[in-house]
Amino acid sequence: MARTTGSHSDITGPRVRAAALKLFAQDGYAAVSMRAIAAEVGVQAGALYNYTPDKQTLLFDLMQGHMDVLLAQMPQGDGQEPLEALKAFVTFHLQYHAGRPDEVFIAYMELRNLSDENFARIEALRRSYEDRLEHILQAGRAAGLFRIHDTKIVALAIIAMLTGVNTWFRAGGRLSLDEVVAQYWDMVRNAVGAGELPR
């Protein structure tokens, strides 16, 4: 046999990426064989190499795609006041991450399986994301709105807290996403010392 009826790169290509995403998230990059990905697509292993030069690039492309969209879609916050910008960041982060659990999981679980060069590229994108949050925090502190000390630490702490949601949140579960967003926004606002006045 050779080419199969109905085969098209426009169809197979996305299916290869989808299968890799699903399996990498499920079992981990190192534990997923190219044959397993091929089986998920319904194809032989050799066919995958029409869509990626190698397994490493397949992982890298998934991670880079995720980070690119994350950075492109995140709120810009131009001219917004710091508290509003922070709220927008928190809301965006939770909503974006809740909608893409597999991408998120891979993006921070499989960092060590990247080659040195690829790791550096993803790390740069990640840092850029963190920096944008830190800028909001610096602006808020400068305006006397946030009572925080080290903006770098606070930025990392907030992101860790928010990203942790993905370990337990499931759409259709006990809490709606809006409820989750409301509670996390409460905590973040309080954590930066911008909680409600009455006590």
Place this chain on the structure above:
Amino acid sequence: MARTTGSHSDITGPRVRAAALKLFAQDGYAAVSMRAIAAEVGVQAGALYNYTPDKQTLLFDLMQGHMDVLLAQMPQGDGQEPLEALKAFVTFHLQYHAGRPDEVFIAYMELRNLSDENFARIEALRRSYEDRLEHILQAGRAAGLFRIHDTKIVALAIIAMLTGVNTWFRAGGRLSLDEVVAQYWDMVRNAVGAGELPR
């Protein structure tokens, strides 16, 4: 050749666990071969099976050992008031985790490489740890000290925030551990709505 001069199970045993710990943390369970562990110890692969029935058990024992010590050493907080108990928890968590980066890393990165049975056991230990924090939060809310809504979410958020420290903290770096603890305690206390009064 056979038994080597100076070989003793009291020495080799701990070295096997130490090598596995180091390599699993560095490269991931699936990416580390038994031969790589053996090479780190300075022994042939076959010798490892004097110390573990198989690779899976080696991973499980490391994780279980970590969780057992974590639960044994964590503050009990008997009769302590909630704010003090929370502070003790935060301090303990940060100090314990900062001192054992490899164990911590493995304990939450390699969960998916456990067999179903082993996963359930580790998960139970983890939940027990989370529950102890949640009890503190419930007591604080009942006493009117904490202004929080869902104690389960707050517990998970706090743990995620604290555990995230391990991704960047290095002893001897820009910040001392005490400074880190102080800043995280500030954030946690504020997050639960028990911040300082003056505003």
Place this chain on the structure above:
DNA sequence: TTTGCTTTTGAACAATTGTTCATTAACCAC
């Protein structure tokens, strides 16, 4: 219908995997 392009197969490759076990040497109490 022919032609050229696209897409997949399936076999082959060298390397590596976890694990077993007969064999052998070092250790240690007597």
Place this chain on the structure above:
DNA sequence: GTGGTTAATGAACAATTGTTCAAAAGCAAA
């Protein structure tokens, strides 16, 4: 020293790994 116990070797195993490639078959425009 002797003998039993302990601890390692090193070869062997079947299975699986990522990747390559000639061959073949479907597709689409002429």
